[in-house]
Amino acid sequence: MVKGSIHNRVRELRAQAGEMTQAELASAVSVTRQTISALEANRYSPSLDLAFRIALVFQVPIGEVFFYELG
Numbered sequence: 001m002v003k004g005s006i007h008n009r010v011r012e013l014r015a016q017a018g019e020m021t022q023a024e025l026a027s028a029v030s031v032t033r034q035t036i037s038a039l040e041a042n043r044y045s046p047s048l049d050l051a052f053r054i055a056l057v058f059q060v061p062i063g064e065v066f067f068y069e070l071g
Contacts, residue, residue, distance in 0.1 A: 004070040006045045010036065013058045013065060029053040 014020040022036040029050060038044035046054070046066075055062040 002070065004068050005042065006066055007042060007069050008039060008066045010054065010065065011040045013060070017058060025054070025057060028057045 010025070014022070014025060022040070023033045026033045026036045030053075031050065035044065039046060051062055051066050055065045058065065
């Protein structure tokens with residue numbers, strides 16, 4: 001069985017988007033700020049739907065936001 005975990009570049013992308021706040025991103029994708037915080041800390045893996053919505057906000061392919069790291 002392959003083991004690993006989902007990681008993301010959400011914090012980096014928020015910074016590139018003019019220091020978008022967690023609250024602004026949360027509002028744009030219809031979740032709480034706490035969800036974005038947990039996501040950035042890798043304490044939460046998003047649903048596929050949420051992952052696509054976040055990628056759409058940043059106008060990048062989903063693979064530029066989320067990636068799977070073996071280990």
